[in-house]
Structure formats: C-alpha cells, structure tokens
Amino acid sequence: MRLSKVMAERGICSRREADEFIERGWVFVDGKRVSELGVRIDPQARITLAPEATRTQQQRVTILLHKPVGYVSGQPEPGYAPAVSLIGADNQFDRDSAQRFHPSQLKNLAPAGRLDIDSTGLLVLTQDGRIARQLIGEHSEVDKEYLVRVEGSLTADGLALLNHGLELDGRRLRPAKVEWLNDDQLRFVLREGRKRQIRRMCELVGLTVVGLKRVRIGRVRLGELPLGQWRFLRDDEPF
Structure with missing residues (x-):
C-alpha cells in the first residue's frame, strides 16, 4: 500500500501533506527515512514524523466561522462571495486572544464540509488535513x-x-x-x-x-460567535 495512503488512513496527516513531508525527507518507516513519492509499504509498518513535520502541523490553523446567508462555503459562484473572504483581522472575534490573524493563514485554508448559500451557522475552515479527514472523511463519525x-x-x-x-x-x-x-x-x-x-x-x-x-x-458549538465573525479553534476543543 502506498505510504501516503497509509498515513492518511491512520490520521497522521492528509495525503497531500504526506506527499509534502515525504518529499522533504520528514517521514520514517520502521526507522528508515523515506524521501521518494509512491513508495509502497507494509500496512502494519511503524511510521514516525521528523520534528520539522510536527512543528509544521502545529502551525496550521483551524478557524470557526459564523457564516451568513449569501456566502458559499466552497468554490465561489458568479455573483457570490466565498466564506473565506470573511477571514481577516477586522472580523476576528475575541481579539484579546493570544493568537492573532496573519495573511499567511489564508494559504491552503479550505472548508471542512459544506453549508449551502441559503444557510447560516458554524463553518469550519482548516489548513490541517487531519481535521478535514476527521470531519468529512468517508468514515467520519462526527455528528x-x-x-x-x-x-x-x-x-x-x-x-x-x-x-x-x-x-x-x-x-x-x-x-x-x-x-x-x-x-x-x-x-x-x-x-x-x-x-x-x-x-x-x-x-x-x-x-x-x-x-x-x-x-x-461534534463537541464544538457555535455558541456566542457573532454572525459574520470568526475565531481560532482552541487546543482544548476537540471535535
């Protein structure tokens, strides 16, 4: 089985992240560094990540947005704005939080699930493939x-x-x-x-x-997050 697929199925990271980590030489299989894409491994093999990969994952953000009606959650449609356009310093809720918005956090920020244009409420946007898989993977049990x-x-x-x-x-x-x-x-x-x-x-x-x-x-509620505003998912908020 391909190494990247095994990593995704175990929840280590997404397949795209796995390919990135492999290319950078940040993945070890049974203690041996793997830096070539497409390598096949025993599905029971031990997989570990280099500290650089772990730090990269820790820097990736997950955002909770109270999406208003009229915004599309995924790819923009003609005449309608994507929900990600609401993510910026001006719309951040709880600005006293130690974690502040930076434009780099918009890179590869994608919705983990859909919420149609006529609906409102909690929308998750994340850079973290593990969270995306947890919420919208084929076998997700998050309600x-x-x-x-x-x-x-x-x-x-x-x-x-x-x-x-x-x-x-x-x-x-x-x-x-x-x-x-x-x-x-x-x-x-x-x-x-x-x-x-x-x-x-x-x-x-x-x-x-x-x-x-x-x-x-899951266990994360919309709570008092105002319409059109967003905040970071905290470390103590597992889905």
Whole structure:
C-alpha cells in the first residue's frame, strides 16, 4: 500500500501533506527515512514524523466561522462571495486572544464540509488535513446539529422517515436524529453531509425549509460567535 495512503488512513496527516513531508525527507518507516513519492509499504509498518513535520502541523490553523446567508462555503459562484473572504483581522472575534490573524493563514485554508448559500451557522475552515479527514472523511463519525425552520405539515410517519428510511440519489441515508423543538422548528443531528441534504429530506416528506442554521459540529458549538465573525479553534476543543 502506498505510504501516503497509509498515513492518511491512520490520521497522521492528509495525503497531500504526506506527499509534502515525504518529499522533504520528514517521514520514517520502521526507522528508515523515506524521501521518494509512491513508495509502497507494509500496512502494519511503524511510521514516525521528523520534528520539522510536527512543528509544521502545529502551525496550521483551524478557524470557526459564523457564516451568513449569501456566502458559499466552497468554490465561489458568479455573483457570490466565498466564506473565506470573511477571514481577516477586522472580523476576528475575541481579539484579546493570544493568537492573532496573519495573511499567511489564508494559504491552503479550505472548508471542512459544506453549508449551502441559503444557510447560516458554524463553518469550519482548516489548513490541517487531519481535521478535514476527521470531519468529512468517508468514515467520519462526527455528528452535526442543525436548527431547521419549516413550513407545511408533518405526519408521525413522515417524522419517522426523517429519522431513518429516506434515500437521496438512489442511496439510502444514514440514520439521523430529528425531533420537533416547537411548532415550526425541527432539530436535526446528522452524521453525513450530502448536497442540500436537509432541504431535500424535508421536501420528500412535504415540508419546505425556510431557515437552516448549523449550531454544532461534534463537541464544538457555535455558541456566542457573532454572525459574520470568526475565531481560532482552541487546543482544548476537540471535535
């Protein structure tokens, strides 16, 4: 198995980071330095990183943004601004924090998960491939919580289907947790993130989503982060 793939599957780093570390000679397999891309190894081999690689990972930032409606989380669309355009010194929340914004932190800063243009709430942007894999990897078990305001009527059977039993694009959805919070608002907890998933789920049971806000990813909550502002993920905030 390719060394970079093994490193990514073990959560050591992303595959792109693995290739970077290998090229720099910062990866050791069973105590031997590897500096050639494409090397195949025993999947059970011992892999360690040089101190330089560890320091590089520690310098990479993860940012929590309260995304407003009207911003796209990923690639910009004509006429719409990307959410990353909100990341700057003027929008940093908790400016008394010891960690201050620097333009270099925008390099390779990418969203770890989507939040559509009509939705608001917690969006994670990161330079750290380990966090991206944890949140959006194929086998991610990190759940996400949403508050969803809807119009329409929902039967008991419809609510049961929202929890488990629906399909999108010919694929069965993973079980969710969906419950009423009040007369027009539902709470969704999901462990996957298909494109416009909640809106499409609601359409299948006769509901129209009129407001959607993500309030939690794993153990990290949106909390009091103001709309349109951002802060750094702290070392004591594991997802």
